[in-house]
Amino acid sequence: MKTKNEFLQLGGVLLIITAVVALLLGYFNSLTADVIAANVEAKKLMSMQNVMPEAGSFELLDVAVPDDSVISEIQKGFFVTGEPAGYCFTLKPEGYGGELTVVAGVDLEGKVTGVDIIGHSETPGLGANADNPQWLKQFIGKSGELTVVKSNPGDSQIQAVTSATRTSRAVTGAVSQALAFVETLEKEGK
Amino acid sequence: MSFFKQLKEGVLTNNPIFVQLIGMCPTLATSTSLKNGIGMGLAVTFVLMCSNFVISLLRKFIPSKVRIAAYIVIIAGFVTIVDLTMQAYMQELSASLGMFIPLIVVNCIILARAESFASKNKPLPSLIDGLTMGLGFMLAISILSSVRELLGSGTIYGVEVFGSGYTPIIMMILPAGGFLTLGMLIALFQYFMGKFQKKEDA
Numbered sequence: 001m002k003t004k005n006e007f008l009q010l011g012g013v014l015l016i017i018t019a020v021v022a023l024l025l026g027y028f029n030s031l032t033a034d035v036i037a038a039n040v041e042a043k044k045l046m047s048m049q050n051v052m053p054e055a056g057s058f059e060l061l062d063v064a065v066p067d068d069s070v071i072s073e074i075q076k077g078f079f080v081t082g083e084p085a086g087y088c089f090t091l092k093p094e095g096y097g098g099e100l101t102v103v104a105g106v107d108l109e110g111k112v113t114g115v116d117i118i119g120h121s122e123t124p125g126l127g128a129n130a131d132n133p134q135w136l137k138q139f140i141g142k143s144g145e146l147t148v149v150k151s152n153p154g155d156s157q158i159q160a161v162t163s164a165t166r167t168s169r170a171v172t173g174a175v176s177q178a179l180a181f182v183e184t185l186e187k188e189g190k
Numbered sequence: 191m192s193f194f195k196q197l198k199e200g201v202l203t204n205n206p207i208f209v210q211l212i213g214m215c216p217t218l219a220t221s222t223s224l225k226n227g228i229g230m231g232l233a234v235t236f237v238l239m240c241s242n243f244v245i246s247l248l249r250k251f252i253p254s255k256v257r258i259a260a261y262i263v264i265i266a267g268f269v270t271i272v273d274l275t276m277q278a279y280m281q282e283l284s285a286s287l288g289m290f291i292p293l294i295v296v297n298c299i300i301l302a303r304a305e306s307f308a309s310k311n312k313p314l315p316s317l318i319d320g321l322t323m324g325l326g327f328m329l330a331i332s333i334l335s336s337v338r339e340l341l342g343s344g345t346i347y348g349v350e351v352f353g354s355g356y357t358p359i360i361m362m363i364l365p366a367g368g369f370l371t372l373g374m375l376i377a378l379f380q381y382f383m384g385k386f387q388k389k390e391d392a
Contacts, residue, residue, distance in 0.1 A: 010256045017252075017260050021267040028271055035278040043281070121288075124222055125342065125360040 043118065044103075048075060048088045051105035051114030056080035058088060061190055070094075070174045071181060076190070077105065086113060087182060091174035096166040097121040104139070104178045108186075115139040115175055120167075127167035135161055139175060146176045193318055200322030207330035207372075208379040212298040216290050217331055218368040224347045227335030228328065229283045233272050233291060235324025238300050239317055240268045242308040246316035249309050261304045266295045299327060330375075337371050338362045 342362030
């Protein structure tokens, strides 16, 4: 019987420690959960306003996207007057170091209004350089099927980040998908 | 055991990184910039102090057969507090340290101090041990990340040092640069420690 009691005692001590820690963490989580959720929302809103500066408010669209699409969320942007301004896409393409989170704004004419990278795990100094406003600026005004080139980009072409073709292609491909999807959205009258 | 003796142990003679060579994974991964290095150092120091203190308080209550499980639960609790606090109030740092904050749970430095110090000593010396070992870790990771940031990005704490004409040695902020810098720093540290010890012996 001694061993049985011993196991009960060992388990009991572990149970007490785990329960106390869980209680404390539950309390701590209740203190920070709202702040963290607000931070995430604020960050998203900021990046949407960043890629579509003219829009004053956004509304989540409930549309089905194809399974192989990198589109994870679409919000419709509205001018302050209430007129629709365009669409804001949250895109999750696969980069070199994992998934990227890209936000892209497209106006009703199918032109890019801005692109922002809000999350990535690309190589510092190489792929991570894509997260640079100077590089992202070249997307503005582009439309149609976008491709990546090493130098001298023309219409619907994007100059790659030096030594980071995979990252450049991931971002460009994702923006292309968003551009292509705008047509579908307009057909559906969303 | 006096505070200064413990300080000397944590920072010099028994430095977690340069002498004990533990906690290498977060050390190499987060030392790409001084800001990250200091953030990581502070987080580890906080967790180390809290977990050492609590484990020392409970050292007679925790049966030795389940001590590792009990330590991990306590450590994970403090790490989660740090993680949540950073996500709520230090977003930028939290984003750049990412996964490495939760991974402090399995950082060998913390478990090693719990096992070899806190479980055998009174709460106050354990708290001080957490502080001094944490300072040793922070000092080492700060030096390492300063060197890597300076050569790899041409900046220190985000401030440009070499001017725009400098072409960064990208390898320094990649894993290979981390290993090279760490190796050289350990060699330097051992060299000076050796000299220092000889002087003391004489």
